Amino acid sequence: MTNRQSSWLKLADEISEKIRTGQLKPGDQLPTETALQDLTGKSRTTVRQAIAELRSRGQIKTVRKDGSFVLGAGGPFQLRPGESVTSSTALTVTGADGSTRTLAAGTRIVVDSAGSASGG
Numbered sequence: 001m002t003n004r005q006s007s008w009l010k011l012a013d014e015i016s017e018k019i020r021t022g023q024l025k026p027g028d029q030l031p032t033e034t035a036l037q038d039l040t041g042k043s044r045t046t047v048r049q050a051i052a053e054l055r056s057r058g059q060i061k062t063v064r065k066d067g068s069f070v071l072g073a074g075g076p077f078q079l080r081p082g083e084s085v086t087s088s089t090a091l092t093v094t095g096a097d098g099s100t101r102t103l104a105a106g107t108r109i110v111v112d113s114a115g116s117a118s119g120g
Contacts, residue, residue, distance in 0.1 A: 001077065003103045007046050008040060008042075008045075008046045008047075008049035008050045008053065008098050009050075009053065011036075011040060011042055011046060011047065012049075012050040012051075012053035012054050012057075015030070015050065015059075016054060016057065016073075017025060019053060019059050019060075019070055019072070019073055020073045023086035024070045025070060026070050026071060026072045027069060027070060028070045029067050029068070029069050029070075030060060030067065030068040030069070030070065031053070031098060032049070032067060033047050033048060036050075036051075050090075051068055054068075055068075057073065058071060058072075059071055059073065066107070080111065081111050081112060081113045082111065082113070083110075083111055084108055084110040085108070085109050086106065086107070086109070087103060087105055087106065087107050087109075088105060090102055090103065090104060090105055090107075091103045091107065
């Protein structure tokens with residue numbers, strides 16, 4: 001069981017790295033399960049588990065009958081000074097100390113020249 005688990009996790013990590021480095025870009029379609037099996041030599045179960053892992057990481061979405069598409073690298077990201085982002089849904093912000101707060105939809109977050117973020 002451990003070998004099988006590490007096999008699908010390793011495959012998920014390999015695909016994740018391609019997303020992180022830009023080899024696979026947002027909107028790109030992943031190869032089909034069968035094509036991934038052929039490319040990697042992994043079993044159907046291993047490929048499916050890897051795809052499920054990437055979905056759980058928020059890196060891909062799967063559309064029934066259309067396939068799996070790259071959403072992005074997922075995880076935390078950095079805003080540079082002068083950049084802003086506006087949430088379209090409620091957003092939970094986690095502080096460095098582990099505390100959380102929820103911002104309402106439409107909240108704009110701006111990073112000032114000192115690198116401090118403010119929401120309003």
